[in-house]
Structure formats: structure tokens, C-alpha cells
Amino acid sequence: MLVIFEGTSQVETTVRAVLADILGLSADRVATFTADTPLFGALPELDSMAVASVLTELEDRLGILIEDDEIDGEMLETFGALVQFAAGKALV
Amino acid sequence: MIGLRFDTYDWNGGREAMLRFGPESGPIVIAALPLFEEANRTRQFTCTILRALADHGIGSILPDLPGTGESVVATFDAKLSDQRRAYSELAQQLNAHSYALSIRSGVLLDTDADLAGRWHLASQMGADLIRDLERIRAAVGKSDRGDEYAGNRLSPDMLAELRDAVPCEDGRYRVVRLDTDLRAADATYAGAPLWRRSEPGNDFALAQQLAADIAHWIASCEG
Numbered sequence: 001m002l003v004i005f006e007g008t009s010q011v012e013t014t015v016r017a018v019l020a021d022i023l024g025l026s027a028d029r030v031a032t033f034t035a036d037t038p039l040f041g042a043l044p045e046l047d048s049m050a051v052a053s054v055l056t057e058l059e060d061r062l063g064i065l066i067e068d069d070e071i072d073g074e075m076l077e078t079f080g081a082l083v084q085f086a087a088g089k090a091l092v
Numbered sequence: 093m094i095g096l097r098f099d100t101y102d103w104n105g106g107r108e109a110m111l112r113f114g115p116e117s118g119p120i121v122i123a124a125l126p127l128f129e130e131a132n133r134t135r136q137f138t139c140t141i142l143r144a145l146a147d148h149g150i151g152s153i154l155p156d157l158p159g160t161g162e163s164v165v166a167t168f169d170a171k172l173s174d175q176r177r178a179y180s181e182l183a184q185q186l187n188a189h190s191y192a193l194s195i196r197s198g199v200l201l202d203t204d205a206d207l208a209g210r211w212h213l214a215s216q217m218g219a220d221l222i223r224d225l226e227r228i229r230a231a232v233g234k235s236d237r238g239d240e241y242a243g244n245r246l247s248p249d250m251l252a253e254l255r256d257a258v259p260c261e262d263g264r265y266r267v268v269r270l271d272t273d274l275r276a277a278d279a280t281y282a283g284a285p286l287w288r289r290s291e292p293g294n295d296f297a298l299a300q301q302l303a304a305d306i307a308h309w310i311a312s313c314e315g
Contacts, residue, residue, distance in 0.1 A: 017272070020284075021272075021284035021285060021288070021289075022284075022285070022288050022289060023289075023290075024289055024290075024291065024293070045290070047290070048231045048232045049228060049231060049232055049242065049290060050290055051231050052224075052227045052228045052230075052231040052232075053288040053289075053290075055227070056223075056224055056227060056288070057285065057288055060272075060273060060274065061272050061273075061274065063274055068227070068230055
């Protein structure tokens with residue numbers, strides 16, 4: 001179940017923009033991403049190195065800090081999971 | 093207009109290659125790319141800025157530093173102190189008002205030079221660079237070699253120097269960032285962070301805007 005935080009839509013917009021900017025995807029393409037859109041393992045552009053870049057860019061844009069032990073397959077599995085993770089860190 | 097040419101410069105530790113754009117008189121811009129992989133991702137973009145600066149009548153240099161580009165110094169033997177020294181000695185030889193144009197961790201290279209001013213794009217602290225490198229290393233899986241970071245073998249000396257390195261913000265100083273960057277800046281511009289992409293890329297429109305920014309700023313410094 002997706003937990004909705006207030007301000008999530010702003011975080012969601014940022015996550016979309018980061019995926020577009022870092023992976024070189026078009027704005028139209030990321031606009032089609034829904035909560036269930038699979039990311040890691042499904043997007044060829046999102047390899048291990050790109051994961052590092054995406055997370056660091058999210059940190060910089062949202063003013064959050066992501067610890068190494070917080071990074072797991074689950075948070076990167078779908079667009080919704082990544083947004084929920086980022087919102088949980090950003091909206092405290 | 094004087095086009096691109098190759099040249100060399102000597103410093104105490106050897107001879108390195110450099111690119112030159114635009115005139116050789118007047119204020120000269122010395123460009124510093126970020127360290128390691130980000131250099132590859134931003135080189136073409138930086139050259140686009142330098143070409144645009146030449147259109148503004150401002151000459152520039154993109155030097156290799158020891159351990160970068162075509163340098164015979166291996167990455168593992170690269171030291172930040174040597175790179176800073178080579179940069180400083182180049183600036184000294186120019187006999188001109190030289191201005192730094194430093195991008196991302198490139199800002200850590202212009203710290204010791206006697207410059208008329210420093211213009212920084214998306215300035216990055218050494219500690220943040222180390223954090224980036226360690227994250228990349230963890231993401232791709234550690235290799236047996238403890239000193240390898242995504243294909244770059246870095247010496248303990250270099251890592252120690254980088255950990256404490258901060259940019260020089262003294263004197264005439266201007267820092268510009270992308271509008272998605274939360275840190276303090278004198279101006280921001282719209283654009284994607286090319287240094288974070290997997291493949292090298294370019295942003296012609298942004299390069300023109302940044303060149304105009306630099307040209308206006310240098311004119312106000314020379315004022």
C-alpha cells in the first residue's frame with residue numbers, strides 16, 4: 001500500500017525530473033511513469049552506476065541524506081517505491 | 093577568429109598538453125574539468141563554452157594536469173598538490189590577467205594560483221567528491237583491489253588530499269549553479285547536470301549562456 005505524505009506530489013515531480021536528467025530520458029517518457037512502473041532491472045539505462053548518480057542527485061535536490069544501508073532493491077523496484085522512499089526522507 | 097590549437101606547457105614536474113582557443117592577448121580563462129569520470133562527461137560541453145568565449149573575444153586554455161588527459165603520469169601517481177602546482181605554474185607563465193573557469197571538483201585545482209578571479213560552476217567540496225566515489229564503488233561492487241574507484245586507481249595520498257580539499261572563494265569570485273541545486277550561488281541557470289549522466293553529452297544553449305555570464309563578469313572585473 002502506498003502511504004501518501006503531504007507534499008508527495010512535489011517530491012514525485014522531482015523524482016521524475018531526476019530520472020529524466022540523469023538517465024537521459026525524455027520528459028514525455030517519464031511523464032508516463034506510474035507507481036507500478038518497474039525501474040531497476042527493467043530500465044536498461046538504470047545500471048548500478050546510474051543508481052549511484054540518481055540517489056546522489058536526489059540527495060542534492062531534496063536536501064536529504066541517504067545512508068548506504070538504506071539502499072536496497074525494494075526502493076528501486078518501481079517508480080512508486082522510489083517516490084515513497086524519497087518522500088519519507090524529505091517530508092519530516 | 094583564431095581557432096583551436098594544441099600546445100604544451102612546462103611545470104616543475106614535467107610537460108603537459110593543453111588546448112587553446114581564441115586570442116592570446118587580453119584576459120585568459122584557464123578551464124579546469126572535474127576530476128575522474130566527470131571530466132569525460134563534461135569535456136565537450138566545456139570546449140563549447142570556450143569556443144563561445146572566443147566569440148566574445150576572450151582567449152582560453154584547457155590544460156591537462158599531471159595524471160589527467162594525455163599526461164604520462166598514471167592516475168595512481170596523481171596528487172592533488174602536483175595538479176595544483178602545475179595549474180599555478182601555468183597561470184604564472186601566461187603574463188596576463190588569468191581567470192579560472194572551474195567545473196565541479198575542478199574548483200579544487202585552482203586554489204593555489206595567483207589569479208585575477210575565479211568563476212565556478214556547480215562547485216563541489218572534496219569531501220562530497222569522496223562521498224560520490226565511495227557510493228559509486230559500493231554500487232558497482234567492490235573489486236579485490238582496495239584502491240579502485242569505478243576503474244580509477246587512486247592513491248591513499250590523493251584520497252587524503254581530496255578529503256580535506258575545499259575551493260578558494262577569496263578575491264574576485266563568482267559561483268554559478270543549475271537551478272535544481274539548493275546550494276548558495278550568485279546566479280542559477282536551467283539545465284541538466286551533464287556530469288551525472290552515463291554518457292558524455294552537451295548543452296549548446298547552456299554553454300552560450302554561461303559563456304555570456306563569464307564574459308560579462310570578466311568585463312566587470314577588468315572594469
